[in-house]
Amino acid sequence: MGTVQDDRTARARVRDAALELFAAHGEDRVTMRQVAELAGVSPALVVHHFGSKAGLREAVVEHVRTWMDELFDLSADTGLAEDLQASEWSSIGEMLQQALPEGSPVIPYLRRLLMTGDPVATQLLREWHRRTVEIFRAWDAAGKLIAGPDPQTRAAMAMSSDLGTLLLADHWQQILGFDPLRGEGLARWADEAMRFYGAILPPPDTGKDSAIGARPPSPEEAS
Template structure:
């Protein structure tokens, strides 16, 4: 059985890795850098995690469980999406990097969220608070991609909105308000864009 100090050291190492991997990517950070940030020896990092890859997998698992909810195993409702966007900054930045770097756990979580969101939107279509979709799965995937975009495009969105901290409440309310308005009221006042898209689709089908 591990001592309390042992468990605390493990968590400290993991948290240091979350910060560093999220900022620079796992490929750009060595075990020694994580050990220094955690205030432990490289040997202790390897003792707890076996290798840098083992540490990265532990970080993946921690972030996934933080978003899903401890012990739940899967996302049970759309609160998981809110949890993802409201999580501590190191968790969000790690997830963004994991999605870009191709983490298997992050990929599985993305797929799970798309499936869940598809069911949620289908319920909405049946209940009348969401429009039906010609391609429900594609719509769910695009919707989730939009929700995750601030994680991946944080610096660009912050620059465009002229804010120092994209995760501050004022910035969050601003960009989420614009998004809710888009989803609720739409952007285009007529169907010319959709008509143009349909014309392109039909032309490609006849080739």
């Protein structure tokens, strides 16, 4: 008889198998039996853990949500903003490479989910946008970033760029000849991103109003 730990491991294997198959083929074309075969378990065990394909899908979405939340938790550290200001990409690159292990199906799954117009994708994007606005405002308060007069829209623009990098990385690798998410390719991409984002990143050790794109002082501040 298996232990509780064995049971949890089997559940994670099934979830990961579903994530891989959903990413590769789309949820509609994947059966519970295929998931069971890839996970190395019986179809009955898949039903035992998740009840139905809808339950399995819910577990996959929650896994992706947790992964992104952890990435946001790391990004919320103002020390990361200081690295951005100083163009110190080593720690940021390590964070990204740790969050995106080689061959991870998370990005292909997100790509497919976002492109289908699935309401779940909109829900996830709404949550991630809220977190991004919170981080922008926190970094602005710490003098590490210029959130601007419309942080909601600025955050959406930044997310469009960042998500575009994640979702189009395979295509950019073929077009540019380097992977924008790994190794020297990440450093090259990040170097140009620093120029691109220069308008909202104050130079180190200076007031944020001296940066390009800084908001003008309010009448109260001017007086």
